Amino acid sequence: MRNKYYLAFPVAAAIAVLSLSVASPARAADCELKMGVMGPLSGGAAAWGDAMRLGAEFAAAEANQKGGLKIGADTCHVTVLPYDSKYTVEGAAAGGNYFASQGVNFIIGPVGSPEATGVKPVAERNGQITFNSAYAKDAIGPQWPLAFHQVVGPGTWASPVVAEAKKHFDIKSVVVVAPNDQGGTDIASVDADAYRAQGIEASEEYYQRGTTNFAPIVARMLSKNPDVIDTASSPPADAATMAKQLRQAGFTGPLARLGGPGTAQILNAVGGMKNLGNFYWAEIVPIDDPKVKSLWDDYKKVMGKAAPNNSLFATSVAASRLVLKAISKAGTQKDVNAVRDALRSLPVVDPNLGKGAWTGKETYGIAQEMGFPVGMGMIKDGKNLGVRAIDVTTK
Amino acid sequence: MTAVAEDRFPRADWELRIENISKNFGGLQLFRDLSFVLDAGNIMGVIGPNGAGKTTLINVICGQLPLSSGKIYLGKRDVTGLPPHTLSRLGLVRSFQQTNTFKLATVRENLMRAMRFAGSGPDTWNLIDDLLDAYELKARLDEVSDSLPYGLQKMLGLLLAYVTKPKVLLLDEPAAGLEQRERGNVDRLVMHAQENIGCSILIIEHDMELIRRLCPHIIVLDAGNVLAAGAPDEVLSTRSVIDAYVGRSDDDD
């Protein structure tokens, strides 16, 4: 079906006449539930897209192991369709339409802020539920009733995490540094506000995306001699380089990372716990929790290969499970609004992530954020204190 | 504007005056304090061994390369440092040694472009009509110039410069790469130009015979200096000139 389709395009588009291939959009044969998953599957952020994809595929496999998903009268086989939205606005917008033409109404993802910006209006127009993990200030909102959020945004967790950090470290001033694009500013500014809310003097520093040598930025940050430097949502490689160059430049204060993963890389870069000294970071999920840990083992059992080393995988699984549950509850995969209502009414519980709630009313103006406890990791005086769970669902 | 009236008596501003010009490339000096005059309506030959800076001379006269110092006059007018297109519009036009046509265009398009860019009217077709015949280009007007034999491409290149109806025409080795039998075509064009628009002509050439035939007056360049000047026969027999040529390889500079 799809191939016939694509073969039609060069000719078709060239003449902009496609009378031959006015093939009606794909309809699921017998009972099949197609779930879409989109994210960057190529390029620098590919690791995230893959985590998102594998999460959805795992949830689908789970459902199929139980003989399929009950939807109304019949039991359906769940298949997952990936799409590479390339971390761009266009990519995600095109993805939304691609899924529409494949009859896919439920999309896990996209991953990043530009993608969310691109897909939201399109998905709304196509009547598709999306479940993005972007940290954008408008990742979801009342004007997009079909857009859900699978991670707790910094607007929700930053304050409690900073409050916790303040208990362990002496923080009077902080510099928050991130790249000069949406992925950077949306988190760094929120982090900075959270610090200020805790009575900490915070300044923001934005570097040119693609910078490889941070020595000048480091010099600039140190000239403000802050107690803490927070690399927020800088890409892991950048954060690692900065950490290395900061320590090299003789900065001994705590490093922070509220908004992105990459602890392992930072440890490697600076050369182990000793040199890192003091460090605290936010995790999408409390990865040291045994229940959460077991998810990675379950994946290996079901899929027969190791799960991706990226905690977005966990939320992707949870989100996919919720969506499947909602479809089953609504008893239809055609009526998207019914599924949305079912989703809203479902309790936010997950065998691995535990109990949560629908959050986001305060931050985004709509309670469609899948609010599970987040994790906060800490390294103090060269000793790893592990990742503790921080409950954010009270908000 | 160069659509010059067909009067047989060249005006004063058809004279090219070079006043002690110098040209350096980085450290290397190609010529120093070079001066000469091409009288209105005359033909002058410039010869010299390779590396003597002959082509560079044309390049600076036509504004393709900046001068290091010195002045260039077209008649009374100081044209030093003007861009090539302005000089061309003033009537100072050159031909090129190689790749001297618009390769993908037909012969007709080539000539039409030259007339159009120079602003010489469509009546120019009549001017070159007999030349087109002589060169057997008439039949090939709609062939892509790149597909012409080298000899004809070369002549087309000369024609392009000619149809701009220049006051001063500079020919950069017009005979280079031509068979002996083809070289008469160059003579024909030069004569034609003399008779029909009476422009002044400067010829750079290695072919001494051709120089002898066409040029009543020549100058010899060596290492950027005028080695000798005068009528071809006496100049070419002077010792220094002969020395200058001994043991020099003979290809373009």
Add this chain to the structure above:
Amino acid sequence: MGAFVARIGRAELACIVLSVLAFSVPFLTHDRLFYSISNQIMIAVIAAFSVFIMLRMNLISFAVPAFMAIGGYAAAIAARNGLTDVFALMAIAFAFPALVALPLGALVLRLRGVYFVLVTYILSEILQLFLFETPGLTGGSNGIAGIPAATFFGISLGRYEYVLLTTAGILLLATVITAATTRYYGQQFSAIEENEVLAQSLGLVVWRYKVIGFVIAGGVAGLGGYALVTMLLTAHPSSFSSFSGVSYITYAIVGGRTSILGPVVGSTILVWASNLFSSQAQYSQGLFGVLIVFVIFAAKGGIVGTAEYWLKRWLRKRSDPGAGDDLAPVGRSKDAA
């Protein structure tokens, strides 16, 4: 009729017909993917036209995304401030980048072609930084979202079908402008392309035509930017990344720089292909690279140039066998104008 065709040019006429046919897309199908891909293709064609205009003078411009951004943002800001008439927005999207291109071209086009290439590459980088540094005007890194739909004599063009019609309209305009420019200045452009030095020494004021081309190319790119913004309902910096300029150049060159059909064919095939690769995940870029190398390596003059060449050979062969070998490998369609 024949004279009429010759006057406009076969390829040019074909392009205009194609962009008129583009209006039919929404009436042929309701398939979203087809909508989305034809929409992308139309935008790509416009952008590739902008590249093509400069290519006609042997200049490669990486600044296309920059001018697209200027046009797109200008239209978006105007729309946000209540100006929604589609024709007014098109005018703005064309005029603003053209105005920016004028002084810029006068400066940059004094330089040799290669410098022009590198400078235009840097221009698009500068624009990205400029967008980031002016959040008040351009929304900074978040861009401008929630742009009101344009209106056509008061009718809102919000529905996807109408968006496609709008894009088709923009495409038609861009095609006519490009065709007119490259035809009207055809002899000058070709002269510059084939032998700039000769053209200049014959009296052609080369830089003037380069600037004219650059200004119009800027305007055309601006139209493309507006089409892109219309499709996405958002003006976002990442839509105008400097590397996207590379794709547009690829479309134009792979399609073939010797005819205005080149950008059309190149954009169509490559945009379609990259959509195909998108579900092939992370190999997409690499396959793209292979495609570029192959076409440039195996088919000089791009797809159209090569097709034209073989067609001509074949016709020659038929008219009189034995002839047809003396054709230049890159044949340009030669209509007696």
Add this chain to the structure above:
Amino acid sequence: MNGFIAAGIIGISLGAQYALLALGFTLMFGILGVINFAHGAFYVVGGYFTYAAVSWLGLPFPAAVIVAVLLAGALGYVFELVVLEPVIQDYLATLMLTLGFHLILTTAILVIFGPESPHFEFPVSGAIRGEGFYIPYANLIVLAISALAIGAIYLIMHRTDFGRALRALADDRAVAAAQGIHPRRLFPLAFAVATVLAALTGALVTPMLALAPNLGESVLTTSFMIVILGGLGSIGGATIAAFVVGIVEAYSSVYLGGSQGALALFIIVLVILVVRPRGLFGSEFVGH
């Protein structure tokens, strides 16, 4: 004040890296007339080859660098000989081909090594510390190597027949060919030399900073700015321009911040270009 000195030192060490990087790029343009869009990719390749040689073959770092750089050079040689040579005269074609090669190389690395940047350390750590400034030893090593490379290239170009032949080709290919110099034999070598320089930069710099498949583009942009500034094809120009860019980048990002700093740098380059269209040291001979 200390900040001022520190910034200066940072600028110089940036300059050293940029000089090494831009040298190959400017050579390639000066001699072959090729704008090499794959230059950044070769930088990345140099880094990954070295990484592989260290962590897979267990070679000591210096040996790994040599192996990696030679491999990259061979890759460049073959690429020029097989793909570029046939169309070497057409700068648009070569531009597109190198661009395509950039995409291919980048993807190949992504597929082979994955998107995550691997753990890759420069063997020498530590730094000289002074009153308000510090110089990592690694930077000094790069500075030294870059100085050596520049000197070596200069000698090759001016003291050896190979170099003279290359310069002849750069000045006028037709004349050089007429004098019995064979581009077909020399160009692949020249290309290889240029890729070796790019790969060497990558091999030395990525372990000091970070190694990732997508570094190529920003590296490319930097090279562009430097050669524009220095004048295409001019070795001395590129060297000086590299230090100018490094120092300007350092001061502008220290005093204006990363984003505005970059903007300032770009604009300075543009202004200089408008004032001196051929760049600071562009010669009239080189370039096509």
